[in-house]
Amino acid sequence: MLLDSMDLVAQGWSIDLITTDISSEAIARAEEGRYDALEMARGVSDDQRASWFRPSGEHWCVNEQLRRIVDFRVVNLLDSFGWLDDLDFIFCRNALLYFNRTAKAAVLERMADTLAPDGVLLLGDTETPEPVLNQFITLPGRDSVYRRARTPVARLA
Ligand SMILES: C[S@@+](CC[C@H](N)C(=O)[O-])C[C@H]1O[C@@H](n2cnc3c(N)ncnc32)[C@H](O)[C@@H]1O
Numbered sequence: 001m002l003l004d005s006m007d008l009v010a011q012g013w014s015i016d017l018i019t020t021d022i023s024s025e026a027i028a029r030a031e032e033g034r035y036d037a038l039e040m041a042r043g044v045s046d047d048q049r050a051s052w053f054r055p056s057g058e059h060w061c062v063n064e065q066l067r068r069i070v071d072f073r074v075v076n077l078l079d080s081f082g083w084l085d086d087l088d089f090i091f092c093r094n095a096l097l098y099f100n101r102t103a104k105a106a107v108l109e110r111m112a113d114t115l116a117p118d119g120v121l122l123l124g125d126t127e128t129p130e131p132v133l134n135q136f137i138t139l140p141g142r143d144s145v146y147r148r149a150r151t152p153v154a155r156l157a
Helices: 002-010 024-032 037-041 046-052 064-068 101-114
Strands: 017-021 053-056 059-062 070-074 087-092 115-123 136-139 142-148
Touching (some): 064 070
């Protein structure tokens, strides 16, 4: 997704990307932006590799243009993220599984509040925004993609 975003940057779009994790090691690894051939083979096209990476020994490193649009932060999703607002997308894959139902509801409520009115939440393949389904609208044919509901949707129990 980031690399697709970079294609938009090349077309003149301005994109800010904030990447977060509770683990400082995970953030340091992401910030390093260094990938082996196996990682590169998972979804990076030849054109994207040529545009946004440079070779480094047996690895590939993201180039400065790509690195510049990403803000890396250590964040606990259980804390407030009131410092974020009006986001177009939230990508949150396979992190909600760490939370009990109450915590998951609180995190998802805050995500809904943080999204722009038509903002979109992307979860992992097997995840849903249950238990706050009324805050989101499922997009047809897109199992793990949800749009923020403008007014929470009433649902039958
Ligand atoms: C299973 S990994 C998924 C990583 C990545 N999103 C993916 O799909 O490949 C879950 C990540 O959630 C992070 N995590 C766990 N609890 C968290 C919390 N309370 N706040 C923020 N991140 C958390 C972990 O450190 C880990 O990096």
